[in-house]
Amino acid sequence: MTPLIGVVVFPGSNCDRDAMEGVRALGGETTVLWHADASIKGADAVIVPGGFAHGDYLRPGAIARFSPVMSAVADFAAAGGPVVGICNGFQVLTEAGLLPGALQKNRGLKFLCRTVTLRVDSNDSVLTSGVEDGALLRIPINHFEGNYTCAPETLAALQAEERVVLRYVDNPNGSMDDIAGICSEGRNVVGLMPHPERACDPLLGSTDGMPLLQSFLAAASGAGVSSRPG
Amino acid sequence: MSIHRQLGLTDEEANQIEEILGRPPNHLELAMYAVMWSEHCSYKSSRLHLRRLPSEGERVLVGPGENAGVVDVGDGIAAAIRIESHNHPSAIEPYQGAATGVGGILRDIFTMGARPIALLDSLRVGPLDDARSRWILDGVVSGVSGYGNAVGVPTVGGEVVSDATYTGNPLVNVACLGVMPIDRLVLGRATGVGNLAVLLGSTTGRDGIGGVSVLASAGFGSDGDTDASDEDAAKRPSVQVGDPFEEKRLIEACLALLDAGLVVGIQDLGGAGLACATSETASRGGVGMDVDVAAVPRREPGMEPFEVMTSESQERMLAIVRPDDLDEVEALCRRWDVRATVVGRVTGEEGRLRILDGFDGPVLADMPAASLHEAAPCYDRPRRPAPAVPDLPPVPTGSVHAGDDLLAMVADTAWVWSQYDSQLFLNTVEGPGGDAALLRLKHPVTGQDTGRALALTLDGNQRWCAVDPREGTAMTVAEAVLNLACVGASPLAVVNCLNFGNPEHPEVMWQLSECIDGMSEACRALGVPVVGGNVSLYNESRGSDIDPTPVIGLLGLVDRLERRPPGVTLAEGAAVLLVGARSGELGGSRWAAEALGGGRPVGSLPALDLAASTATASLVRDLVADGLLAGVHDVADGGLGVALAELVARSGVGADLDGVDGHGELFSEAPGRVVACVAAEDLAEVERRAGAAGVALARLGTAGGDRLVVAGVVDLGVTQIVDTWRNTLPATMGTPVGAGPGIPWDGEASVDGAER
Numbered sequence: 001m002t003p004l005i006g007v008v009v010f011p012g013s014n015c016d017r018d019a020m021e022g023v024r025a026l027g028g029e030t031t032v033l034w035h036a037d038a039s040i041k042g043a044d045a046v047i048v049p050g051g052f053a054h055g056d057y058l059r060p061g062a063i064a065r066f067s068p069v070m071s072a073v074a075d076f077a078a079a080g081g082p083v084v085g086i087c088n089g090f091q092v093l094t095e096a097g098l099l100p101g102a103l104q105k106n107r108g109l110k111f112l113c114r115t116v117t118l119r120v121d122s123n124d125s126v127l128t129s130g131v132e133d134g135a136l137l138r139i140p141i142n143h144f145e146g147n148y149t150c151a152p153e154t155l156a157a158l159q160a161e162e163r164v165v166l167r168y169v170d171n172p173n174g175s176m177d178d179i180a181g182i183c184s185e186g187r188n189v190v191g192l193m194p195h196p197e198r199a200c201d202p203l204l205g206s207t208d209g210m211p212l213l214q215s216f217l218a219a220a221s222g223a224g225v226s227s228r229p230g
Numbered sequence: 231m232s233i234h235r236q237l238g239l240t241d242e243e244a245n246q247i248e249e250i251l252g253r254p255p256n257h258l259e260l261a262m263y264a265v266m267w268s269e270h271c272s273y274k275s276s277r278l279h280l281r282r283l284p285s286e287g288e289r290v291l292v293g294p295g296e297n298a299g300v301v302d303v304g305d306g307i308a309a310a311i312r313i314e315s316h317n318h319p320s321a322i323e324p325y326q327g328a329a330t331g332v333g334g335i336l337r338d339i340f341t342m343g344a345r346p347i348a349l350l351d352s353l354r355v356g357p358l359d360d361a362r363s364r365w366i367l368d369g370v371v372s373g374v375s376g377y378g379n380a381v382g383v384p385t386v387g388g389e390v391v392s393d394a395t396y397t398g399n400p401l402v403n404v405a406c407l408g409v410m411p412i413d414r415l416v417l418g419r420a421t422g423v424g425n426l427a428v429l430l431g432s433t434t435g436r437d438g439i440g441g442v443s444v445l446a447s448a449g450f451g452s453d454g455d456t457d458a459s460d461e462d463a464a465k466r467p468s469v470q471v472g473d474p475f476e477e478k479r480l481i482e483a484c485l486a487l488l489d490a491g492l493v494v495g496i497q498d499l500g501g502a503g504l505a506c507a508t509s510e511t512a513s514r515g516g517v518g519m520d521v522d523v524a525a526v527p528r529r530e531p532g533m534e535p536f537e538v539m540t541s542e543s544q545e546r547m548l549a550i551v552r553p554d555d556l557d558e559v560e561a562l563c564r565r566w567d568v569r570a571t572v573v574g575r576v577t578g579e580e581g582r583l584r585i586l587d588g589f590d591g592p593v594l595a596d597m598p599a600a601s602l603h604e605a606a607p608c609y610d611r612p613r614r615p616a617p618a619v620p621d622l623p624p625v626p627t628g629s630v631h632a633g634d635d636l637l638a639m640v641a642d643t644a645w646v647w648s649q650y651d652s653q654l655f656l657n658t659v660e661g662p663g664g665d666a667a668l669l670r671l672k673h674p675v676t677g678q679d680t681g682r683a684l685a686l687t688l689d690g691n692q693r694w695c696a697v698d699p700r701e702g703t704a705m706t707v708a709e710a711v712l713n714l715a716c717v718g719a720s721p722l723a724v725v726n727c728l729n730f731g732n733p734e735h736p737e738v739m740w741q742l743s744e745c746i747d748g749m750s751e752a753c754r755a756l757g758v759p760v761v762g763g764n765v766s767l768y769n770e771s772r773g774s775d776i777d778p779t780p781v782i783g784l785l786g787l788v789d790r791l792e793r794r795p796p797g798v799t800l801a802e803g804a805a806v807l808l809v810g811a812r813s814g815e816l817g818g819s820r821w822a823a824e825a826l827g828g829g830r831p832v833g834s835l836p837a838l839d840l841a842a843s844t845a846t847a848s849l850v851r852d853l854v855a856d857g858l859l860a861g862v863h864d865v866a867d868g869g870l871g872v873a874l875a876e877l878v879a880r881s882g883v884g885a886d887l888d889g890v891d892g893h894g895e896l897f898s899e900a901p902g903r904v905v906a907c908v909a910a911e912d913l914a915e916v917e918r919r920a921g922a923a924g925v926a927l928a929r930l931g932t933a934g935g936d937r938l939v940v941a942g943v944v945d946l947g948v949t950q951i952v953d954t955w956r957n958t959l960p961a962t963m964g965t966p967v968g969a970g971p972g973i974p975w976d977g978e979a980s981v982d983g984a985e986r
Contacts, residue, residue, distance in 0.1 A: 011479050011567055014382025018656050021677060052380040055475025111375045111649045142379075142651050198653050203670065203794060205659075 003220035006033040006043030008073065008089070010064045015050035015086065015195065022197035023047070026210065028217045038068035045082035045126075045220035046073055048089030050142070050195060060088060060103065060145050061095035070096050082126040082219040083189045087143055090181075090191030099184060099191045100158070101150030103143075107174025111144040115206065117169040118180050118194060122162045125183040126219035127190040130211050137208035139194040141172060141180075146193040148175040148182075158182055166192055188219070233257065237264035238448070243607060250601045258585060258595045261536040262602060265502035266509060269767055272606035275733035276765040279746045287759035289722060297338040297418055297498065298408070299761025301723045303787060305680045307673060308412045310344035313405035313688075313727045313783045315766035319469040320402040321450065324369025328402050329377035329472040333544050335406040336383060337498035340481050341547065343416040343488050344408030345674050347655055349378050350667065351388040351404045352688045352727070352781045353646070356397030358962045363392070366400050367646075368963060373472075374404070375649040380474035381481070385650035386658055387667035388688050390643050394829055395692060398450055398771025403727040403764075405783045407686055409674040414488055418497035419515035420550045420576050425494055427508065427519060427574030428559060431480045431546040435529030438470035438503070438542025449732055449770035476545040483566040484547055489675075490562065492555045499546040505539045505602070507548040508574060509583050512599035515550075518579035519599065522589045525573045535585060535594050550576065613743055614736035619697050622817050622833030623826045630892050632871065633946045635825060639868045640875045640951065641958040659683060659794055663880075665716035665864050668788070668795060683788040685719030690729075690781035691867065693831040694899070697818040699741040699778045701835050703748035705901045708843040710784035711756060712864045712904060715847040717795040718854035719786030724753055726763040726782055731775020733767045741778040742767075749780065755840040758784070777831075793857055799881040800907050800933040801860040806885050808870065808928045809920065810846045810903030814894025820868050821897035836900035842925075843902030849923045850904055858916055861907035861933075869897040871944065873905045878938045879955040884948045887931035888941040896943050907933055 005023045009016045009032050020030040031041050035053075040046055053064035064070070070092070077083045077098055085093035093099045106112055120128050120135045131137075150158070155177060158164050166181035173193075181192030196209030234244040237260060247255050247263050255263065269275060285293040291308055292300035298312035316331025332349060339346045351374055356363035367390075378385045383406070420427065487493050495515065497507045504526070512519040523535045529543065551559050556572070563570040575589070583602065585595040598605075647662035660668035666687035671680045689710045694702030711721050728745060731738040742765075753760055769776045800806070816822040817833025826832055853859050861881065865873045870890065878884060890896055908916050920927040930940075936948045 012380070012382075012475050014478070014654060017677070018654065021656055051382060052475065052478070055380060055473075055478075057475065111379060111651075113379075113651050113653065114644075114648050140653055142653065144379075195653075198656065201656070203659050203791065204653075204656060205794070 001221055002027065002029050003044045003217050004029045004031060004042065005220060006031050006040045006046045008033045008035065008046065008048045008069055010035040010053035010067060012053045012055050013049055013051035015197065018197045019047045019049040019086065022200050022213055023217065025200060026213055026217055033069050035067040035069050038072045040072045040076050045216060046076060048085040048092050050087030050089060053088055053092060061092035064092045065096040074098060077189045080186060080188050082216060084127050084216055085191040086195055087193055090193055091145060093189065093191045098189050099182060100154045101148055103145045104147040104149050105145050106147050112172055113140065113142045115140045116172055116194065118166045119169055120165065121167050122165045124162065125165045125187045125190050127212050127216050128165045130215035130218060136169065138199065138206045139196055139209050140198045141194050143193055146173045146175065148179040150176065161185065165190060234260055237261060238268060239264050243267060246607065250605070251597060256595065258536045258539065259597055261540055262505040262595065265505055265540045266602040267606045271502050271506060273765055274607045274609050275611050275739070275767060276742060277608045278610050279743050280763065282746055282750050283760040284750060284754050285759050285761065287723070290759050290761055291415060294760065294762050297341045299723060299725060300342060300415060301761060301785070302412065303671065303684065305673065306412050307671065308410050308415055309684060309785065310339050310342045310408040310410065311405065311723065311725050311783065311785050312338045312762050313403055313725045313781070314764045315727050315729060316402045316404065317400065317729065317766050317769055320370050321366065321400050323469040324366045325373040325376070326469050326471050328370040328373030330470045330544055331402055331404045332374055332377045333472045333474070333477050334500045335404045336381065336477060336481065337500065337547065339406045339408035340484055341418060341496050341498040342408070343414040344410035345485055346383045346406050346408045347657060348407045348667065348669055348686065349383050349385040349404060350686055350688050351385065351402065352690060353388065354391045354393065354396045354401035354779065356392065356400065357394055358392050360397065363397060364963060370402055371646050371649055377472050377474045379651040381478045382654060384652050384654040384658060386652050386669065387662050387686060389690065390646050393692060395777040399769045399776055401729050401769070401779060403729070403781045405688055405725065407684065407785065411675055416488060416493060416496055418511055419495045420511040420517050420519060421494055421515045422552065423517065423576055423578045425550050425552055425576040426556060426572045427576065428549045428551050429526060429546060429571050429573045430483065430549055430563060430568055432473065432476050432543055433527045433529040434538055434541045435543045436533065436537055436541065439537055439540055449768045470542050470544050472544050479566045479568050480545055480547060483563050483568040486562055487549065487559060492559050492562070493549050493551060495550040497548050499548060501542060503539065503541045503543070509599045509602040511548065511550060512581065512583055513603040516581060518577040518582045519574050520577050520584045520586055520589065521574040523585050523594065524588050524591070525571060527569060527571055539585060611733055611739045612736040613740040615740050616737040619830070620827065620832050622822060625816060625893050627892070630943050632893060632896055633944050635821060636871045636875055636944060637946070637954045639820065639872050640879060640955040642879070642955050643959060645959040645963055659791070660717050660797065664797055665713040666719065668717040668719070670791065681790060683791040685714050685717050685786040685788060686783065687713040688781055688783050689713065690779050692777040692779045693820060693823055694818045694835060695745065695780060696777040696831045697833065698835050699744040700748035701838055703745045703780050704752035705835065705838050706780060706782050707749060707752035707756065708838060708840060708901050709864065709866050710782045711847045712843070712850070712902070714784060714786035715850040716854065716862045716864055716904060718851055719788045720851060721756060721758045721784055721786045723761045723785045724758055724782060725761060726780055728763065728765045729769050729776065729779040729781065730767050731770045735775060738775050745778055745780050752840060756844060795854050796859045796861050798863045798877055799861040800877050800883040800885060801909060802883055802934045804860045804907045804909045804933050805913050806887060806930045806933050807906045807908060808903060808930055809850060809906050809925060811842065811926045812895060812928055813898045813900030814891060815898050815900050816894055819897050819899045821893065836898065838901050845923055845925050846902045846904065849920060849925045853916060853919065858908065858912045859906050860909050863905050865903040865905060866899060869899050870905065871896040874938060875951055877905060877907070878948055879952050882948060882952060883933050884935040884937045885931060885933045886935060886939050889928060889930055890940050890943055892943065896940065
């Protein structure tokens with residue numbers, strides 16, 4: 001069955017088209033989930049894409065979390081549905097409480113767009129199930145607020161439960177414990193700062209994002225990791 | 231001082247206005263004429279000369295004079311392109327000056343119906359050992375980053391130049407490329423009596439009042455150490471403030487309105503605000519317009535009609551819509567949280583623009599719309615050749631150790647461009663740091679990949695143009711063509727941003743006129759039309775004009791994109807070739823200026839052979855397309871030496887070379903040349919093709935090892951080159967080495983000194 005991926009669009013989202021292009025190139029179908037509609041329209045999985053939802057005004061994700069669509073996404077996630085937040089989407093998921101912690105301004109206080117090396121530290125998640133533990137991936141980052149932080153006890157829990165799914169090999173932004181991506185207790189909600197959709201075509205320089213999106217599509221088809229309702 | 235002079239109008243211009251109206255103008259009318267007849271809006275000093283540029287071509291759909299140039303790029307797709315300066319605002323308030331420069335150029339593109347897909351910026355500041363120049367560069371880069379990234383349009387290239395000529399007057403030129411289905415092309419004109427003028431987007435405030443006249447059309451008094459600096463600082467309220475989130479919603483709403491066929495004509499509000507948008511749309515459409523100034527949504531109470539009409543508040547558009555479509559227009563704008571307010575009506579009143587206080591209220595101003603726009607003054611200002619630059623001093627001979635001079639000229643610009651999102655939309659095959667940006671061409675509506683690509687480069691060289699504005703400009707065009715060839719693209723169309731000093735100085739007018747002739751000659755010889763441009767005058771401080779700085783934006787096309795271009799790199803064991811003629815001429819070169827001229831250009835320019843340069847470009851383009859090059863880089867600023875050092879820095883691979891004679895051949899900036907890296911098995915074929923094309927080819931040696939050795943001239947360790955190149959700008963700008971950006975896509979080293 002061809003999985004249907006819902007891509008959330010807030011005013012100010014700008015990686016929505018790219019996420020849809022990446023999904024379609026891998027054989028998935030896509031549907032737009034408009035921020036003002038409290039529905040995920042029957043999607044098998046949801047992507048909260050990158051960009052600047054509501055201009056990042058106040059704080060990235062701080063306004064977007066109140067959008068009607070987010071209540072539908074939260075219900076879907078609670079029922080075990082696969083959800084991934086990329087970049088601004090990760091920020092929205094932390095603000096919405098679907099993932100712990102927060103993303104602060106980068107160390108160095110500059111926006112950073114460049115390709116980094118990530119290490120897969122857990123392949124038990126909807127985004128990493130198809131990748132070997134320890135695999136190194138070259139994927140671009142593109143953010144000002146990507147410096148992950150959380151309470152010490154939260155970090156301890158993330159580590160103990162192996163919920164840090166991706167780490168930077170050479171930490172570009174000051175993230176705690178080199179964290180680039182984490183997953184929920186149910187392992188069906190993943191947030192990451194790097195952009196896998198930007199690394200899916202040899203013409204663009206890297207295809208290392210493909211196995212991540214493929215894992216996610218497999219999860220959407222029900223063939224991925226065994227998602228426990230969280 | 232009389233009111234018209236305070237507004238920047240001359241006595242003759244004031245008389246002319248009185249003649250047009252047949253009565254003395256009132257204050258509102260005078261304010262509107264003042265902004266519309268400003269140098270910035272009317273091009274009154276340059277218009278006469280700009281007509282000499284070739285603007286015709288098979289692919290040209292829209293030439294100069296509209297909001298953007300538009301060319302047919304095949305598959306039913308049109309590309310819109312435009313470049314503009316935001317020099318003066320950026321000098322006063324770097325962040326907002328640059329940010330609103332980005333916002334303005336985006337509106338020029340989507341007002342044509344095109345979705346903006348790429349930005350490039352050309353930045354020129356004073357020497358970076360000066361704290362104020364660092365403040366300007368940091369602010370400008372943050373402004374481009376803060377606005378461009380948030381509005382969601384990638385910044386894919388440009389250039390950064392530091393030179394003393396820009397100490398008091400930096401240059402910020404921003405270019406934008408957009409794509410659209412050809413049938414969505416729309417022009418900024420009002421038609422249909424009874425149609426409505428709907429103001430979309432932001433509220434109108436007091437920001438940017440008189441921006442085009444007070445700020446953009448006058449020079450600066452000082453560099454910060456006299457009373458005049460207070461005057462410059464007092465211009466800060468004339469700088470507008472940008473809101474990228476409003477602009478993002480405005481882009482989506484406008485493109486949706488155009489897709490739905492709900493718009494008859496549309497025009498952005500930039501310089502001169504509503505006065506400009508209403509008079510230009512009416513004038514172009516040959517209709518009249520009534521504007522209800524009271525209906526304009528305001529940001530603050532107590533604004534006078536002249537403030538509302540001339541405010542340059544950002545993120546606003548004026549759409550002409552049929553009354554029957556108004557409900558649908560309002561509904562679509564609501565979806566994107568974009569304000570839509572009817573502020574005007576198209577009338578048949580003999581092309582008159584009337585400003586009213588309520589549609590049935592008193593008439594506050596009444597003038598022929600075309601008189602603000604087409605009838606603006608056009609001056610043939612006096613011209614006098616600028617004094618020649620000094621002759622080239624004798625070049626030291628004998629034992630040459632050029633390594634230190636070379637190291638002083640290399641600097642990776644990744645510190646700048648890694649602050650920009652350069653990858654959004656998944657088109658960026660070659661991003662900042664290469665010779666030119668290369669973007670996959672996808673259909674703007676279906677997203678279908680055409681298998682082709684668009685290429686773009688921005689190039690300027692103030693040193694060449696100070697020596698000889700005519701040939702210097704032609705050389706700049708030729709360099710842009712070579713830059714495109716290095717990514718495999720053929721040239722399609724030119725846009726230009728002409729940054730010059732005070733046009734009331736005859737030497738500046740001569741430079742401008744010569745530059746336009748040089749561009750015309752080069753573009754005619756290359757068969758490339760000029761589809762748009764912008765002129766920025768009064769770039770002066772303390773009575774001193776900047777060196778003439780035409781910035782050339784060249785759009786190109788790759789017919790079949792089958793592989794990534796080789797890029798600026800060396801491959802271990804491959805041959806290193808100089809493609810194009812050897813030259814030891816140092817006139818106009820960066821090295822001669824720095825080593826022999828005390829920082830100022832010296833000598834006369836090497837001859838430009840446009841036919842030979844074109845032949846080199848064609849050869850390189852074909853070699854790239856056929857995958858015969860392992861690396862390539864054009865020879866320009868800093869000559870062969872800098873080209874080699876950048877190839878080494880980006881690849882981390884050294885080279886053992888010979889046959890370069892002294893400072894002359896190492897640093898000559900003679901045009902029409904590239905350095906190519908060719909694998910052993912492809913060498914015979916490359917030599918055969920060069921021979922067939924009549925292009926000179928010199929084998930310099932072989933790439934490999936951990937040193938760059940140019941026999942008898944340079945001997946440097948690769949590590950030293952890479953470290954110097956990578957650390958110079960971060961160290962200068964105060965970012966600790968290692969903590970800042972600088973690691974590019976391919977892992978090893980990044981980028982190229984002068985170009986990004």
